Amino acid sequence: MSEQSEATPSAVDPGLESAPEHPGVAQLFAALACGELLAFERLARELDFAPDQQGRIAIASMAGAEMTHFDRLAAEITARGLDVVAVTEAYMPVLTRYHARTTPRNWYEALVKAYIGDALAADFYREIVPALPAAAADVVRETLSDTGHSEFVVPQVRSAIVANPALRSPLTLWGRRLLSEAITQTQEVLATRDELAALLFESSGDLAGIGEFFDSVQTRHAERMRTLGLA
């Protein structure tokens, strides 16, 4: 696909600089921006569960970082002559559905969701970078670069499970549910947003790309569950 040739440094095409950008790029930024906005909203709501000032600050800092990402993506959308309000609104239903189906009922579910959600987003960002035109890849890399805010979760969850082993089983189920809902809603987006699916999976030539993508996400999810002490 000629629109994708910017992603291949070895491509020699004098028309490259002025080639129209793949329309999936703006859609991708819109989907990511909407994801950041809703992640912010949900994290902010979960402040109510924070048992202490440390937890409150940690969750608020994560939420703040989501809005820094949002602002970066919004600037890119605006630079493309698009209206941030309109393009992000289109992704609200599917992302609202994800959060409605994964609403934490307590502090530990909120922590696990923050950690797993952050990591799944980072996985997703990392997987799509190679499929993107260079300029778009830079934006996604930058947006990814300051994650890691959720690392405070690991010792908290691990020590909670040691203190109260009965937490392990429900939190393990919770982690599985987070992954399965994330995959379901991502598939929903890809099924309904042709430009986005084309952008991300055209380079692989067939649908195998999607399968490999989800396999890789699942492998890393399993590692992270072990890190949290959730077998």
Added chain:
Amino acid sequence: MSEQSEATPSAVDPGLESAPEHPGVAQLFAALACGELLAFERLARELDFAPDQQGRIAIASMAGAEMTHFDRLAAEITARGLDVVAVTEAYMPVLTRYHARTTPRNWYEALVKAYIGDALAADFYREIVPALPAAAADVVRETLSDTGHSEFVVPQVRSAIVANPALRSPLTLWGRRLLSEAITQTQEVLATRDELAALLFESSGDLAGIGEFFDSVQTRHAERMRTLGLA
């Protein structure tokens, strides 16, 4: 006071560089950081009132900016060898009281509070800068520099009042209440935190400084109420 001489560029004192910092500086950063954290929490809660995606994005961006300020102040607190969690926690009661007494009941109260609260904070920051040692003044100036997120409020409130003049009177009372609660709680902080009061008002030599400070805040508040269409 020798701790304050850094704020006076004309002072000649070879011991300046190594002079111990006024202990009020760390307290000031703690109070401001706690203020940013709670402003973030309250704004995030008010997302529920947003009537549309534009309002949601505007409020979320303001809230995100509060956490950027918080992070900046937290870094300064940490650099002084203090624990951010502990020092900010000390200001939670008074700031929680302010927000509990000024909890918006609808979208327009939320907008007016966002605008007035942001401006009062900016006033406060501006007033205290001259009283601060140079390095601390820079931090406060930087924290202040990216306010203006609340400017979107003005046309929204003005057009709402034109469309529904019955909004004017309750919103005017609301604006007065915001100012009076802000002053009450600031006085409470100054009355109980000697180091902070000393830092901010020692340079004026007597208590007149406090009176002038609140007079100036009130004058600017009245201008802003007119800007909002609230006489």
